[in-house]
Amino acid sequence: xxxxxxxxAKEVRDALRDRRTLAVMMLTSVLAGPLVLLALSNMLASLExxxxxxxxxxxxxxxxxxxRNHFERNTYSVQPAPARWQQLLRxxxxxxxxxxxxxxxxxxxxxxxxxxxxxxxxxxxxQAESAVPRVRRLVSSFGAERGNLQLALRGVSPDSLSVLxxxxxxxxxxxxxxxxLFGIVPLFVLMAMLYGALGxxxxxxxxxxxxxxxxxxxxxxxxxxxxxxxxxxxxxxVSLLIAAASVAGFVPTxxxxxxxMQAMFRFGLREAMLFMLxxxxxxxxxxxxxxxVAAGARSVREAQAACAVLMLLAGLxxxxxxxxxxxxxxxxxxxPVLAQQVLMSRVLRGDTLQGTDxxxxxxxxxxxxxxxxxxVARVYxxxxx
Amino acid sequence: xxxxEGVRKQYRQRCGWxxxxxxxxxxxxxxxxxxxxxxxxxxxxxxxxxxxxxxxxLTLPDAGRVLVDGIDxxxxxxxxxxxxxxxxxxxxxxxxxxxxxNIVYFGALHGMSREAAEVRCEALARPLELGPLxxxxxxxxxxxxxxxxxxxxxxxxxxxxxxxxxxxxGLDVQSTRALRELLRNLRAQECSxxxxxxxxxxxxxxxxxxxxxxERLCDHVVLIARGRVLAGGTVGQIRDAARAGTLEEAYLRxxxxxxxxx
Numbered sequence: 001x002x003x004x005x006x007x008x009a010k011e012v013r014d015a016l017r018d019r020r021t022l023a024v025m026m027l028t029s030v031l032a033g034p035l036v037l038l039a040l041s042n043m044l045a046s047l048e049x050x051x052x053x054x055x056x057x058x059x060x061x062x063x064x065x066x067x068r069n070h071f072e073r074n075t076y077s078v079q080p081a082p083a084r085w086q087q088l089l090r091x092x093x094x095x096x097x098x099x100x101x102x103x104x105x106x107x108x109x110x111x112x113x114x115x116x117x118x119x120x121x122x123x124x125x126x127q128a129e130s131a132v133p134r135v136r137r138l139v140s141s142f143g144a145e146r147g148n149l150q151l152a153l154r155g156v157s158p159d160s161l162s163v164l165x166x167x168x169x170x171x172x173x174x175x176x177x178x179x180x181l182f183g184i185v186p187l188f189v190l191m192a193m194l195y196g197a198l199g200x201x202x203x204x205x206x207x208x209x210x211x212x213x214x215x216x217x218x219x220x221x222x223x224x225x226x227x228x229x230x231x232x233x234x235x236x237x238v239s240l241l242i243a244a245a246s247v248a249g250f251v252p253t254x255x256x257x258x259x260x261m262q263a264m265f266r267f268g269l270r271e272a273m274l275f276m277l278x279x280x281x282x283x284x285x286x287x288x289x290x291x292x293v294a295a296g297a298r299s300v301r302e303a304q305a306a307c308a309v310l311m312l313l314a315g316l317x318x319x320x321x322x323x324x325x326x327x328x329x330x331x332x333x334x335x336p337v338l339a340q341q342v343l344m345s346r347v348l349r350g351d352t353l354q355g356t357d358x359x360x361x362x363x364x365x366x367x368x369x370x371x372x373x374x375x376v377a378r379v380y381x382x383x384x385x
Numbered sequence: 386x387x388x389x390e391g392v393r394k395q396y397r398q399r400c401g402w403x404x405x406x407x408x409x410x411x412x413x414x415x416x417x418x419x420x421x422x423x424x425x426x427x428x429x430x431x432x433x434x435x436x437x438x439x440x441x442x443l444t445l446p447d448a449g450r451v452l453v454d455g456i457d458x459x460x461x462x463x464x465x466x467x468x469x470x471x472x473x474x475x476x477x478x479x480x481x482x483x484x485x486x487n488i489v490y491f492g493a494l495h496g497m498s499r500e501a502a503e504v505r506c507e508a509l510a511r512p513l514e515l516g517p518l519x520x521x522x523x524x525x526x527x528x529x530x531x532x533x534x535x536x537x538x539x540x541x542x543x544x545x546x547x548x549x550x551x552x553x554x555g556l557d558v559q560s561t562r563a564l565r566e567l568l569r570n571l572r573a574q575e576c577s578x579x580x581x582x583x584x585x586x587x588x589x590x591x592x593x594x595x596x597x598x599x600e601r602l603c604d605h606v607v608l609i610a611r612g613r614v615l616a617g618g619t620v621g622q623i624r625d626a627a628r629a630g631t632l633e634e635a636y637l638r639x640x641x642x643x644x645x646x647x
Binding site: 222223 | 438441442443463464466467469471473474475476477478479480481482490491493494495496535538539
C-alpha cells in the first residue's frame with residue numbers, strides 16, 4: 001500500500017471513531033438545510049393561503065354600505081374588526097390588515113368630497129403585511145369605479161383620463177424567481193462542507209502536535225510529501241462526504257414540500273451531481289488551506305482561533321452578492337466560495353452551465369490548494385524548535 | 386551504530402518581542418556501538434533531546450554530522466530514519482486506535498505489509514506483556530501501558546538502532562524493572578537490517594537524567610551538560626575521571642565544574 005494511502009486511511013478511520021462529533025456534524029449538515037426548506041415551505045403555504053383568502057376586515061363597515069356592496073360583488077366576504085384589533089395586530093394574533101371607515105363616509109361620498117380611508121397594519125406582522133397590497137387594490141378599484149361612473153354621467157369617457165398603461169412582464173421563469181427564495185440552500189451546503197473540513201484539518205495537524213504523535217510520525221521514513229498528501233486527502237474526503245450527505249438531504253425533502261413549492265424547487269439527481277461537481281474543488285482547496293493554517297499552530301486552541309478567521313471570511317464571501325447593487329456577475333466567479341454560491345444558484349434557477357463557468361473557480365481552487373499544501377510541507381520540513 | 390561528529394545546533398529563543406540565540410548543542414562528538422546500551426546522561430536542558438531530534442532528521446545541525454550506520458542523517462534522512470526506532474518522550478499514541486492498530490500503522494509507514502506488521506506485533510507483544518492490551522483503545526492506558534505500546538511501535542520494523550528518550554518517565558517500580566529487563570534482552574538480540582548478509586547486534590541509545598537507571602543498565606555513558614560532552618566511558622571510568630565514589634557524585638562534580646567554568 002502506498003504510504004500516503006496508509007496515512008489517509010488512518011486519518012479517516014480515526015475521524016470515524018470520533019462518533020459523537022461525527023454524528024453531530026452529520027445531523028446538522030444533513031438535517032439543517034432540509035428543515036429550513038420545510039420551514040420556508042410552510043411559511044409560503046400559509047402566505048399563499050392568506051393571499052387566497054377573500055376576506056376583508058373592516059372597522060366601521062356599517063357606515064359604508066356601497067363599499068360593502070363593492071367587496072361582495074368582487075366575491076370578498078366582509079368581517080367586522082374584532083375588539084382591541086390594534087393590540088391583536090401588534091401581537092400578530094390578527095393576520096389581516098384592518099380597513100378603517102369613518103362615520104361620515106356615506107355623507108362625503110354623496111357630496112362628492114375626497115375620502116381618505118386608513119389601512120392599518122403592523123410591519124412586524126408578516127401575514128397582515130402580505131395582505132396589504134390585496135386590500136389596497138380592492139379599495140382602489142372601488143374608487144376607480146365610482147370615479148368612472150361620475151365621468152360617464154357627465155358624458156366623459158373614462159379613458160380620456162389615462163393616455164397609457166403599462167403591462168409588467170417578468171422575464172424570469174417561475175423557477176428563476178423561486179431561486180431567489182432558495183438562495184439559502186447553496187449557503188447551507190457550503191457551510192456544512194467547510195465545517196466538515198475544519199475539525200479534521202485541526203485534529204490531523206495541531207491535534208497531532210498537541211498529542212505528541214507528530215514527532216514519531218515525522219521520525220518514520222515517509223517522505224513529507226506523502227504525509228501532507230495523506231492528511232489532505234483525508235480532510236478533503238471527509239468534507240466532501242459531509243457535502244454529499246448535505247446535498248443528498250435535499251432530494252427526499254422535495255416530497256415533503258407543498259405543491260407550489262415542489263413546482264418551484266426542483267432538486268433531482270442532476271442538480272445534486274452538479275452541486276458536487278461545483279463543490280469538490282472548493283472542498284479540497286479549503287481543506288488544504290485549513291491544514292496550512294492549523295499545521296503552523298502550536299496548539300489546538302491556536303489553530304481554532306486562526307481557522308475561525310478563515311471560516312468567517314468564507315461565510316462572508318457569499319454575502320457579497322446580497323450587498324451588491326449590481327447583482328450577480330461573471331466577476332464573482334473569481335472568488336472562491338462566492339463562485340460556488342453563484343454557480344449553485346444558477347443550477348437552482350435552471351440555467352445551463354458552460355464548461356467555462358467551471359474554469360475560473362477550478363483555477364482559483366487549484367492555485368489555493370497548491371500554495372497551501374506547499375506551506376504544510378514547509379512547516380513539516382522546517383527544523384522545529 | 387550511531388555517531389555524532391562535532392555537532393553544533395543553535396536556536397533562536399524568544400524573549401517577549403525579541404529573540405536571542407541559544408546554543409543547545411556545542412560540538413558534541415560521541416559514538417554508540419552495536420550490541421551495547423549507551424546512555425546520554427545530563428540534566429534538563431543539557432541538549433539530549435536536541436541530539437535525538439538531529440539523529441532522526443527532525444532538526445538539522447548547524448555544523449558537524451550525525452551518522453546512523455554510516456549514513457548522514459541530514460543528507461539522507463529517509464535512509465537514516467529507516468534504521469532507527471524512536472521512542473519519544475511524549476510517546477504520542479493515537480487515543481482512538483487500539484494498541485495493535487498503533488503498532489501496525491507504524492509498520493505500514495516503515496513499508497511493511499499488513500501481514501508482516503501483524504506478525505511482528507504479536508511477536509513483540511509477548512516480551513512486552515502487551516497481549517491483553519493489544520485490542521484495547523489506548524485512550525485509557527496507564528503510563529506503563531503507553532510506554533510499552535510506544536516501544537513496540539518503535540521496534541515494529543526491527544531497527545538496528547533504538548533511541549529511547551527518557552523511557553522510565555512516569556513508570557512505577559515494576560514497569561521500570563520490566564523495561565530494564567527488556568532492554569537487556571534487546572541488547573543481546575540480533576536484527577536483520579544490516580548491510581551485510583550476517584545479522585548484527587542492536588545499538589541502543591538511552592537518554593536519561595536518572596543516575597540509578599544509567600548505572601544499572603548502561604555499558605557506556607556520555608555525560609552532557611550545557612550542550613557539551615563532559616565525559617565519556619564506562620560508569621567506572623567516569624567515576625575515576627571525577628575522582629568520585631558514585632556516579633551521582635561524579636555527575637554533580639563534573640556538571641558543577643562545567644557550570645563554574647561558564
